[in-house]
Amino acid sequence: MEIEMTFTSRLKAGLAAGALAAVLASAAGANTLRMADSTDIAAMDPHSMTESNTIGFLNHVYEGLVRYNQDLEVEPALATSWEFIEPTRIRFTLREGVTFHNGNAFTADDVVASLERAAHDSSPVKSNIPGMKAVEKIDDYTVDVVLAGPDPIVLNYLTNMLILDREWMEEHDALLPADMRSGRENYAVANSNGTGPFKLDSRQPDARTVLTVHEGWWDEPQHNLTRIEFSPIGSDATRIAALLSGELDFITPAPLQDIERIDRSEGASVILAPALRTIMLGMNQTDKLHNSNLTDRNPLQDRRVREALWRAIDMELIRKKIMRDRSRNAALLVAPPVPGYDEALDVLVPADPSAAKALLAEAGYADGFEVGLDCPNDRYVNDEEICQAITAMWSRIGVTAKLTAQTKSKHFEKLLAGSSDIYMMGWATLPMLDSYSVLSSLLHTPSDRMGAWNPGRYSNPEIDALTSKVAIELDPERRTAMMSEALKIARDDVAIIPLHQQPLAWAVRDGVDLPITADNKPRLWYAKIN
Template identity: 40%
Template sequence: MSRLLRCVATASLGLGLIAALPLSASAAEFTWSAPTDPQTMDPHEVNTTPVLGFLNNIYEGLVRRNAEMAIEGSLAERWEALGTDGWRFHLRKGVTFHDGAAFDAEDVYFSYERAASEASDTSSWFAPVREVRVVDAHTVDFLTHQPDPLFPDSIANFMIMDKGWAETNNAARPDKENATFASLNANGTGPFRLETREPGVKTVLVPHDGWWDTREDNVTRATFLPIGNAATSVAALLTGEVDMINPVPVQDIARIEATEGLTLHRGIEARVIMLGFAHQADTLLGGEAGSGNPLKDATVRAAIARAIDAKAIVDKIMRGNGAVASQLVSSQMKGYSEQAAERPAYDPEAAKAALEAAGLGDGLTLTFACTNDRYINDEAVCKAIASMLARVGVTVELTTMPVRSYWDTLRAGEFDMYLLGWSPGTFDAEHPVRFLVATPNPEKKLGSWNFGGYSSERVDTLLPQVQREIDPAARQAMLDEIAAIVQDETAYVPLHVQPLLWGSKSSVSLVQRPDNFFLLRWVTIAE
């Protein structure tokens, strides 16, 4: 075993990897790495890109996105609107799960009830749904509260589980706190099946020989290694221990590009990196007892936004990769507001004046929660923000942590300010409004990722109108109004659109989609 592989095993992945990794690999075996291990194998347990992206190799939905991000049929061959009442999906016949069980409408209905349950992290996807009806073994109706032209797009990551398998293994509902059989095991219909799962160490997938679709890949065995240390992952690629890494650290871009036999895959992700605030807290965690919450004041939030030089973050920390963001979606997304295209100007002097006018001339102390293994250069970005805010009299108590514990921290409200990245699953501006801006309402399944509790009565009024509006001009006008409200009230501080930076051996052909999902069904390895 090479010295580097021993380093990877002991420093980043655990000693158990040493005996597990193959000493050599055939041309069609594939190994890749990323810093974040998927938290679970349960497609309804955790709603994050590392989980959903990985599980799209194992599980399938009624629809899927192709290489160009267009919606196409998957477990549903076709679908049509039921007037204004919802959508009918005609299921594909002859599909089997990895264990050989037949797929039918009962699995769809079971998966809907499971994914829409309170225990599921994906329940908010089904806010528009009032009822699901099984018409026959291969036809299912999703009836909505109101006309919903975006519904098929919105369920591209709604993955179908086998009802019998889940119930037999006591996994009829997801359980993020205690985990279930489905948290460590999987039984999908997708192109790859789970062979072995060692959380934090490695996960191995092999082809599903009974897959209904035509294979485009030549992967015979795929091994995923979570490597948290950026230098270790680059070293593993340079020495050939792995075939692909995601992401390439920005400081190593030139090195990867200059190395013979390696390819840098560069693109722009749909993800906007932003800051969120504790809008509803009575007292800041970083403030003195009884000092109240100045972040409830929009002028204070606007001052913080003006104190942050987003262009400098892109130019220096991201080394020119990515783009400055002005709103919660990038300009490539449907519904992007040209009227909100200008980000409030960087102006530290104006920020100081605004803070003084708000009675904070003596300073302000904020706790700041940040990941250190989820987004590109996330910890460095947060440290830079803390430094920028210090220049205007805002003291930041920065806490960085791995993503595996981050979402629980945010849900517990243990922050005054926090870092968040958001990629709209529908590639439409309505998506972050529903999840991040709508007033949290578990009954209506709205605002499920609005950790700070931002609330706007006008946004809440406009959102259902946006969701049912068919006329493009009328819909865009409402999205423009929402974007203006979010920007004027500084509900969030958009920072930048994250770049896509993948590195691979030049023998590897792959598809780099802007949702940052890495799908093995498009991977080929040249001899």
């Protein structure tokens, strides 16, 4: 990448980093926030992908009817209020006086066109608004969202459904979304027209994306930024060096192994928070493994074998040695802030190789077996190192895990094709921020609308029944209790092996003040440069 190569060459040439930083800071201006992430924004079209980093960045340009605030609570955005006038019809009163970045007025027509666009059969984000049956304009500032059935978390879904200008889409032939997975592009991929606090100034894929402040934003700005310069820098070392030299103001992620070094440096520090994302191991529970010496049966179908694998993993050792005391060990598939989480159930059984061996023997695998283990090497915090450690731990109980660690695109392609035996994945429950996300996507028996991320094809009728009830239960207490019950069943059945909630670490230079939230989405409309 151009910025990474340029910076690296400067380091090799021995230029004075302090002098360079001073020049760049002067050129950038006091209210310019220069930030870098490990990956680039996929596109400017908010309906073209479900990638969380991209959607998080686009929330600075586009807005939904509602949004999550700093406490991850739903609050008004382009809608000022809403009410269920029927169990399957929710009426939104829209905010008046809002303008898009090109000066067009925001009205109900934009909401109708945008939600229909997001829910279209060709839309990559249609699964993020699964319960919407129709959207109807009542008048210029009133819209009804009609649901296929009662949906207790429809507002959570709508936080991710960002609104575009209908006239702008019509003008540029972009009434249907792009699809970055299939290479189908349109004008909205490289251009934008939202109502958010910042507007697109320039876009150079894999190099730099620049936003400038939207002076006509409807909300009262709590930031003092005039410009945001975003650069993708894949190398951790290069990203950190740019921060410490003063070339950058904000980087994400801050690698765990470098936290102390950053904190000790002059002019920069790390901000930490527990993340929502739970890292876990899914298991192929079909009749046959893909990479094993056993060709006539699948030991992972036996709960005792799954429990043995779980008991053999020393998560305390992983937490201390690999995660540097920054992770939070988990016995459930959701993090504490997620509705449905029950602290009483989140009790991790200590690692016990002897008990694990006994369980294998009881299940008929005293001599162990071979199994494939698939992990990404560039998606989660220390993902490959964790899998290497687990491979060694399983070897002590006679299970030979044949590890394949590869880039996230290849990893998830293999995983979703159902070609993995055991596979690492992470789940943050977003945008739902609700245990129903795990129940419907990871644990439910795969079907037309459920189990999209259950390639191992785990199936439990009790969980399926509870998931169906949770989907339509409007009483919060009853709903939460059912989600907790389903998570307990999954834990006791070892449907998926939970590992930990990985830490969330950002790094900023001194004078940058911004909130960190567990969903790992920077909200720079709260940021200040002092």
